[in-house]
Amino acid sequence: MFEMVIGLEVHIQLNTKTKIFCSCATSFGEGANTNVCPVCLALPGALPVLNVQAVKKAVSFGHAVNATVHKKSIFNRKNYFYPDLPKGYQISQFEIPIVENGELYIDFEDGGTKKIGITRAHLEEDAGKNIHHGEESFVDLNRAGTPLLEIVSEPDIRSAQEAVLYLKKLHAIVRYLDISDANMQEGSFRCDVNISIRPKGDEKLYTRVEVKNMNSFKFIQKAIEYEFQRQCDAWEDGVYEKEVYQETRLFNTSTGETRSMRGKEDSAEYRYFPDPDLLPVILSDEMIEEGKKIPELPDEKKERYIKEHSIKPYDASVIISSVDTAEYFEIMLNEGVSAKNAVTWLTVELQGRLKGGMSISDSPVSAVKLSSIIKRIEDSTISAKAAKSVLDYLMEKEGEVDSVIEELGLKQVSDEGALLEMIDEILSANEEKVKQYKEGKEKLFGFFVGQVMKASKGSANPALVNKLLKEKLAG
Numbered sequence: 517m518f519e520m521v522i523g524l525e526v527h528i529q530l531n532t533k534t535k536i537f538c539s540c541a542t543s544f545g546e547g548a549n550t551n552v553c554p555v556c557l558a559l560p561g562a563l564p565v566l567n568v569q570a571v572k573k574a575v576s577f578g579h580a581v582n583a584t585v586h587k588k589s590i591f592n593r594k595n596y597f598y599p600d601l602p603k604g605y606q607i608s609q610f611e612i613p614i615v616e617n618g619e620l621y622i623d624f625e626d627g628g629t630k631k632i633g634i635t636r637a638h639l640e641e642d643a644g645k646n647i648h649h650g651e652e653s654f655v656d657l658n659r660a661g662t663p664l665l666e667i668v669s670e671p672d673i674r675s676a677q678e679a680v681l682y683l684k685k686l687h688a689i690v691r692y693l694d695i696s697d698a699n700m701q702e703g704s705f706r707c708d709v710n711i712s713i714r715p716k717g718d719e720k721l722y723t724r725v726e727v728k729n730m731n732s733f734k735f736i737q738k739a740i741e742y743e744f745q746r747q748c749d750a751w752e753d754g755v756y757e758k759e760v761y762q763e764t765r766l767f768n769t770s771t772g773e774t775r776s777m778r779g780k781e782d783s784a785e786y787r788y789f790p791d792p793d794l795l796p797v798i799l800s801d802e803m804i805e806e807g808k809k810i811p812e813l814p815d816e817k818k819e820r821y822i823k824e825h826s827i828k829p830y831d832a833s834v835i836i837s838s839v840d841t842a843e844y845f846e847i848m849l850n851e852g853v854s855a856k857n858a859v860t861w862l863t864v865e866l867q868g869r870l871k872g873g874m875s876i877s878d879s880p881v882s883a884v885k886l887s888s889i890i891k892r893i894e895d896s897t898i899s900a901k902a903a904k905s906v907l908d909y910l911m912e913k914e915g916e917v918d919s920v921i922e923e924l925g926l927k928q929v930s931d932e933g934a935l936l937e938m939i940d941e942i943l944s945a946n947e948e949k950v951k952q953y954k955e956g957k958e959k960l961f962g963f964f965v966g967q968v969m970k971a972s973k974g975s976a977n978p979a980l981v982n983k984l985l986k987e988k989l990a991g
Contacts (some may be wrong), residue, residue: 518713520744520753522673525637526686528665528696529642529704530573536641536663537565537607548647548656556661558602563793566591570663571797573612573613573695574639575807577665580689581634583618585804591639591794598654600644608666610788614797620669620689621815622681623833632682633670641955659703665695671710671721676740680733683707684837687975688814691839700731707736713747726764727774739767743774817842825855835864840877849885853894861890866905869911881910882884888917896977902926927970928977935968935976939988942967953989961985 535542538555554562555973578585578855592610618634642664644657667686687705690696698705712724727743730736742766750759763775812820816835821832835845841862848858868884870879889906892898898906898921906920942964943950954962968981 517716517816518744518748519674519716520676520740521671521712521714521724522675522679522740523671524669524673524679524682524833525708525710526667526669526683526691526706527706528667528698530570530665531664531694531696531704532567532569532573532663534567535661536570536639540661542662546658549658551658552660556602556657557583558604558881564607564791566794566797567663570639570665571614571799571959572803573693573742574637574665574812575799575803576639576693576695577667578615578618579808580613580693580810580813581618581620581637584614585615585632585799585807586612587799587804588612589614589638589797590786591791591914592843593791594640596785598643599653600646600660602644602657602660606641607791607794608640609638612757620685621683622678622685623818623829624681625830627829630672630678630904635668635670637665637667640666665873670748676737676744679709679740680737683733683736688837688839692811692813692816694811703731706731709736709740709743711740711743711747713751717831723762725760725774726760727767728777730762730767732769733881735767735769738772741769742772746774813896813933814842821855822849825849827855827859827868831859831863838876840875844876844879844883844982847883848887848890850914851884852911853887853889853890855896857890858887861886861907869907880912881907885917886911892917892921896928897921898926898928899974899978901951901974902928926975928975935972935980935984938971938976939964939981942971942989948989950989959962961989964989 529535529542532542532644534540535551535556538553540551540553540556543551555564558953575585577583588614589609591607593605594608594610595605597604612637615637616635620632620634622632623629640661642659644655644660647654669682673682687698690705691700695706696881700706707730709727709730710724711727712722714720725743725747727739730739730921747756750756763779764777766777767774787805817836818829818832821827821835822829827835834841836842845858845862848862849855865971866879867876870876873881886907889903889910891905893900895904902921902924905924905926906917908917909920909924910917915923946964946967949960949963953964963987965978965981968976968985969978
């Protein structure tokens with residue numbers, strides 16, 4: 517009956533060494549109020565100086581999403597009062613952002629794609645951080661002045677799933693570009709969700725509610741699902757106009773509910789005006805051209821994997837979803853293992869063993885070591901089943917692949933003489949079944965294979981067992 521209409525505002529902390537308008541460090545986890553100076557403390561007479569590296573990173577992003585990169589952009593003062601904003605205003609971009617009119621494609625499991633428009637991406641400074649202890653509150657201004665790129669999507673997203681796919685693709689792009697570490701736990705990649713509902717088939721945009729400051733894909737999805745249901749219930753109960761109004765809400769991760777924080781301001785209430793302390797940003801032709809020199813991005817990498825290595829589109833999407841996974845995969849290819857085996861052992865076996873949110877970069881088994889395991893399958897030293905035991909071992913303990921194979925006694929028996937002895941014994945012990953097989957009961961072949969594998973305690977080379985058995989039974 518209803519459809520959701522979602523637009524996302526994503527704040528990405530740019531990985532410059534210093535803040536956007538001063539030379540204070542942007543390092544995370546320092547003692548409170550140690551990375552500060554007269555500029556980020558807003559002391560009288562302190563003047564901002566623009567960090568050119570932040571501008572270059574914004575230009576790179578603009579080219580990566582096929583956007584317009586404005587040669588001229590300006591900084592504005594966004595006026596509001598909050599304890600962690602010492603100036604009483606935030607320096608941001610309003611009328612002319614540095615990046616405008618971009619696009620991003622999300623990928624679905626069935627191989628389909630959808631274009632999500634990017635309205636704009638603008639540079640701004642971050643605020644500080646309020647810390648609450650009981651009835652007392654403190655302000656840490658270490659983060660104040662950290663450079664942010666705020667990326668605003670068009671209201672093209674129609675489900676929580678699409679929202680998460682968009683965010684994951686955006687997260688991958690900024691990591692590929694190396695303009696941000698996009699560490700969600702440290703707040704380097706956080707999202708505000710604007711959500712409204714409307715009857716299906718209706719083109720009108722109704723009241724939107726903002727759910728603010730989320731930094732977890734899981735919680736963003738849950739917040740969207742809860743807020744959608746809350747608005748649908750209000751509409752059906754006839755209290756939509758009373759309960760759904762333009763406001764900012766917060767998501768409670770414990771209860772899975774959103775709650776009202778404050779009324780949502782319109783842009784007029786921020787009283788934007790050009791910052792008199794900062795000149796317009798004028799990009800040189802050289803800077804714009806330099807910004808076009810970007811690395812291979814997720815979509816390009818995906819197409820190359822499909823074309824060069826005959827990888828299924830969905831598998832390619834999984835691999836390119838993070839720069840770390842793509843780099844891991846490429847090391848495996850460089851080690852000489854087949855693309856098919858590399859995909860299976862990376863996306864199924866290894867990632868299935870990474871527990872508790874562990875990323876591929878935290879894996880105790882390196883790409884080189886996983887490649888060594890695969891090579892031992894490909895040269896018939898061990899079976900695929902034995903290889904899983906080797907991987908399980910190396911996920912828990914240090915060791916070299918060949919040493920672990922020896923220690924666990926997993927090396928396959930490929931000695932034809934030894935295998936023929938086992939086969940002869942098994943066929944002699946099962947003369948009636950051999951007779952039935954030769955009379956046409958071919959399903960018994962699996963029984964003979966199983967008996968040989970049992971006799972060898974799983975160490976026999978299955979391909980060789982099959983070959984020798986066929987030869988014997990045909991005689």
